[in-house]
Amino acid sequence: MSDVMSASITCEIIAIGNELLIGDVQDTNTHWLIQRLTGLGGFVRRCFIVRDEFPAIAAALHASLADHTRLIITSGGLGPTGDDLTLAAVAAALSLPLVEHAQAMAMLAKRYQELAQVGWVKSAEMNAARRKMGMFPQGAEPIYNPVGGAPAAQLQVDATTIVCLPGVPPELKGIFTQSMQPLLNELFGSATYQLRSLIVDCQDESFLAAKLQSVVERHPQVYIKSRAKRFGPDMRINVTLSATGPDDPTVTALIDAAQADLQATLEALGLHCEMDTTRSG
Numbered sequence: 001m002s003d004v005m006s007a008s009i010t011c012e013i014i015a016i017g018n019e020l021l022i023g024d025v026q027d028t029n030t031h032w033l034i035q036r037l038t039g040l041g042g043f044v045r046r047c048f049i050v051r052d053e054f055p056a057i058a059a060a061l062h063a064s065l066a067d068h069t070r071l072i073i074t075s076g077g078l079g080p081t082g083d084d085l086t087l088a089a090v091a092a093a094l095s096l097p098l099v100e101h102a103q104a105m106a107m108l109a110k111r112y113q114e115l116a117q118v119g120w121v122k123s124a125e126m127n128a129a130r131r132k133m134g135m136f137p138q139g140a141e142p143i144y145n146p147v148g149g150a151p152a153a154q155l156q157v158d159a160t161t162i163v164c165l166p167g168v169p170p171e172l173k174g175i176f177t178q179s180m181q182p183l184l185n186e187l188f189g190s191a192t193y194q195l196r197s198l199i200v201d202c203q204d205e206s207f208l209a210a211k212l213q214s215v216v217e218r219h220p221q222v223y224i225k226s227r228a229k230r231f232g233p234d235m236r237i238n239v240t241l242s243a244t245g246p247d248d249p250t251v252t253a254l255i256d257a258a259q260a261d262l263q264a265t266l267e268a269l270g271l272h273c274e275m276d277t278t279r280s281g
Contacts, residue, residue: 008043008244009071009187012064015049016057016076016086017167029075029165029172036176037071039279040184041191041244045069052076052083058093061162069160071187076167078150080129086164087153091137094157098135104142105134107151115149140164143183147174154183161187194251195242196259197276200226200266203235208271212239215265219258221245238276 013033019025027049034044045067050056057074064072077086091098109126116124133150136142143152143163148171153164163180165172176184202208205228216224222243228235241258245251266273 008041008191010067010069011037011042011044011071011073012067012069013044013047014057014060014064014072014074015047015167016052016074018052018083020049020076021051029167029169032169032173033073033075033176037073038244039193040188041193041246042071042188043244052085054085054089054092057086057089061090061093065157065160072160072162074162074164075172076165078133078152078164078166080132080150084132087136087140090140090153090155090162090164094137094155096137096139099138100131101134101136101140101142104136104151104153105131107142107144108134108149111145111149143175144179145171145175146178147171152179190247191244192246192248192251193242193244194248194255195240195279196255198239198241198259198262198273199276200237200239200271200273202237202271205237208237208239211265211269212262215258215262218261219254221254222258224258224262239273 013030015027015030017025020027030047030049034047037044046064048060050060061072074086074090077084088098105126108130109124112121112126112130113124115121130149136153137155140153140155143154145151145166148166148168150166152166152175155162161183163183165175200208205226208226212224212226222241225240227238239262241255241262243251243254245254263273
C-alpha cells in the first residue's frame with residue numbers, strides 16, 4: 001500500500017444476495033461503488049459477496065469493524081420479501097434491537113401514496129411487507145431513496161460509518177449520487193484521485209517489471225502497476241500511475257514526478273511509451 005493510500009479513508013463493500021452467488025445476477029454495484037469511492041479519494045481495501053444469511057452478513061461486518069474500516073457500504077437486502085434481511089442481520093450482528101423508525105415509515109408511506117396515484121401499485125396501504133422496510137437497527141437513520149421505495153440506512157459504530165443501500169442498481173446509484181452527498185462531503189472533503197495510463201512498446205513484462213521497481217521505490221505515494229495488453233510478437237504493456245491526495249494540484253505533482261522518472265527510465269532502456277488514458281475523481 002502506498003503512503004497516500006494508507007492515509008486515505010478506508011472503505012469496504014459487502015454485497016449481499018443469494019442471486020449473486022448462484023450466477024443469476026452479476027454484481028455490477030460493487031464495481032460501480034469502487035470507482036466512485038476511489039474517485040472521491042477513498043481507499044477500497046476489501047469487498048465481500050455473501051449470501052442472504054445472518055451468519056454470513058455478521059461475519060463480513062465483524063471483519064470490517066475489526067479492521068477499523070472508516071466506511072462500510074452494504075448493498076442488497078432492503079426490500080419487502082422474506083429474504084431481504086440485511087437490516088435485521090446488521091442489528092443482530094451489533095446486538096441492537098430492530099425498531100420501527102418513524103421517519104423511514106413516513107418516507108415509505110409517502111412513496112406508496114405517489115405510486116398508487118400513478119397506478120403503479122393498487123393500494124397505498126402500509127401492509128406488513130412495506131412496514132418491514134421501515135424497521136431499522138436502533139440508532140440508524142434513514143437516507144432518502146429518490147428512485148425506489150426502500151430508504152437506505154446510516155449507522156455510526158464508534159469511528160465507523162455503516163451505510164446499507166438497496167441492491168437495485170438505479171436505486172443504489174440514485175442514493176449515492178444524490179442523498180448521500182452531505183455524508184460523502186463530510187467524510188472525503190476535497191480529497192481527489194487521479195490515474196494515468198501509458199502504453200509501453202515492450203514484449204517482455206518480466207523484464208519491464210524489474211526495471212519499474214526502482215521507480216516504484218522512489219515514488220511510494222504513487223501506485224504503479226504494469227499489465228500486458230495482449231500476448232504475441234506485437235505485445236505492448238500498459239502501465240498505470242495512480243494516487244490519492246488532499247487536492248488536485250498535490251496529486252498532479254505526485255504523478256507528474258513519477259511519470260517523468262518512469263519515462264526517463266524507459267528511454268534509458270531504449271523503450272518508447274505514449275499516453276493512453278487519464279481518469280480523475
